[in-house]
Amino acid sequence: MSRILVVDDEKDIVELVSLHLQREGHEVVSVGNGLAVLPMAVKTAPDLIVLDIMLPGIDGVQVHRRLRADTRTRHIPVIMLTARAQTNDRIAGLESGADDYLTKPFSPRELMLRIGAVLRRSQKVVMLAEQRIGEFLLDRKNMSLSISGKLIELTITELKLITTLMANPDVIHTRSELLSAVWGYADDTHSRTLDTHIKRLRDKLGDHGRHIGTLRRQGYLFQSVIQELADADA
Amino acid sequence: MSRILVVDDEKDIVELVSLHLQREGHEVVSVGNGLAVLPMAVKTAPDLIVLDIMLPGIDGVQVHRRLRADTRTRHIPVIMLTARAQTNDRIAGLESGADDYLTKPFSPRELMLRIGAVLRRSQKVVMLAEQRIGEFLLDRKNMSLSISGKLIELTITELKLITTLMANPDVIHTRSELLSAVWGYADDTHSRTLDTHIKRLRDKLGDHGRHIGTLRRQGYLFQSVIQELADADA
DNA sequence: TGTTCGGGTGACGAGACTGTGACGGCAGGA
DNA sequence: TCCTGCCGTCACAGTCTCGTCACCCGAACA
Structure with a gap:
């Protein structure tokens, strides 16, 4: 070993x-x-x-x-x-x-x-240089995202956001979790900041924006396969 | 899986x-x-x-x-x-x-x-989640650089630049190489852009900026140990 | 059906970021 | 010593990016 x-x-x-x-x-x-x-x-x-x-x-x-x-x-x-x-x-x-x-x-x-x-x-912590989820390809080396080979130009904030979401696909990320991971906010600042960036991200992803799902009162998630979201019990 | x-x-x-x-x-x-x-x-x-x-x-x-x-x-x-x-x-x-x-x-x-x-x-090209060279710690997960535990706030350009340099420490990176890696420029655009960003980076690194060395007519390099640079034959 | 609440959307202004050109300085060669 | 070429430094303007606010919409619930 x-x-x-x-x-x-x-x-x-x-x-x-x-x-x-x-x-x-x-x-x-x-x-x-x-x-x-x-x-x-x-x-x-x-x-x-x-x-x-x-x-x-x-x-x-x-x-x-x-x-x-x-x-x-x-x-x-x-x-x-x-x-x-x-x-x-x-x-x-x-x-x-x-x-x-x-x-x-x-x-x-x-x-x-x-x-x-x-x-x-x-021991060194290794990570995947490239993470692929469906058509999404996250290239950590070049800090870029491409979909079906097409490069999507993202700002650093958007990149951190989708990186966080894609790190655990199909898992709910709460607002405070995302605010902490992307912005380093400790407290659950309640503002429209996160929503706005989610929107910008979705817009840039075009049709694929639907991969970013919303779960009311719970958070956001990256869906590896687009599907209807049914809220679980709150 | x-x-x-x-x-x-x-x-x-x-x-x-x-x-x-x-x-x-x-x-x-x-x-x-x-x-x-x-x-x-x-x-x-x-x-x-x-x-x-x-x-x-x-x-x-x-x-x-x-x-x-x-x-x-x-x-x-x-x-x-x-x-x-x-x-x-x-x-x-x-x-x-x-x-x-x-x-x-x-x-x-x-x-x-x-x-x-x-x-x-x-799939699966793995890379180190964290790269440590001396006091420098490059955290690819959080896309951040810290020196002796102190977080250095870098712009995305600066981050790409130092990431490229640190990827192969103590190795000369030519101008066109860096322009290509960071800006995606194919041609060797000759402008002050690279120099300016190198300077900004050095400034933000403070005393540790000396780790970024210049080799006249050859390029830049990240030195794992600060030392005098002697030009090799051109 | 109406109400409430949380998220979506669009606009905006402050500030950050970037690339460029001008200029100066230094190193290496003549 | 001077000259040339390369790099360092600075200021600046255009653009981008971000957070916030106001308002809208739709879902959940009574």
Whole structure:
């Protein structure tokens, strides 16, 4: 699932950790020498680095600093392994820089949990570059909307509005929800602003404007298929 | 997950296919008559059409042609079902137009695989919802930029501009490239427009405006780390 | 049938946004 | 050192965009 770089000079540790990681479906790369970490990190672009603080040649803290200084590796989360013998100040120093740390001896189970947590935290939220609903094509890359290949010129407000509606088609978006999403209004300002923009949007969409439905007292919605709207109970 | 329109006059086939599709979480709409395909496709806006070539009333090839001729349906991918008895020319003709085709009799499993492949191909280009470069955080969902958590209010033009630059940080974007990406200008209009917007952007970014670098005669670039720019050979 | 309420519609003015041209300054080459 | 070309900066005017208001209409309900 993820690629993880394990840095430790004790082969036993590396093997133990690798075993557990692989069991969880991760790909493991390992290095035993501090000086080799940066080149290896650049080469393999791991999703996470498990870094022992005690290393031959160069200190783990130094390695960490170098990783952070290099634009190619600075975003990679690091979990530090420290020995109990380390002074508290040392640990505090690490704590500030690393994404997490663990004192030796540690249970593999705990390491796995922490790795899972860090990965989840750093996981990137992906979205569709293009969202298609029927003939509507929302191109987030170019910030544009087209219908059946025809570009519809929208203002930024209209674009935000339809983007919000299309994000959850066939679902009712309340007025306050839309006002919050598009205008950032916290309070339920009651004015004709939203209505007006809905109208402008519908006008620009021409015949397809009917995809934007109104539910009296409830809100608006983007209908993937145009149909009569029957109010549910209020 | 997706809405699929199945066109076949043999009820057994429709039922079989529908069953498998529904099992995979797809919504199925079906039609047994060639003439009903276009209206139904327009009405339900399916994500994919499975089209049998042998149909009563009107030939599947004709139907396909009509689908392609109509702006409302031309973008919908089509998988053709052909009988082994069809001549080779016929199949060649199909092959060019349809997104995929399958000869009867076929295994439902194979159809499912091909449908999966076509759907995957026809949609889903993913992008990061948030892009972070140093202190800069580009939030594509809310179409906003913030620096160290502070929201920067940008106009739509400025937003497109910095989005383009940030899409490939530390890479030179030529003037014509930017004019094309942001303004859609095909020709290299030479005016002060781009410069002016670059300046406005830099101003709004305050001290961080220095991330936008100029390379004389070459273009602009977003620098992930601020540094002196040395012109490469022109 | 009449009343009430929420949404639709059209107009308008303030302000924002944009593209342009003029001008100045700086870098690189002669 | 001067010249040339490219970019930075500024002011400005035209256009666009937005929020609001007044008024209309139709649905829901009594």
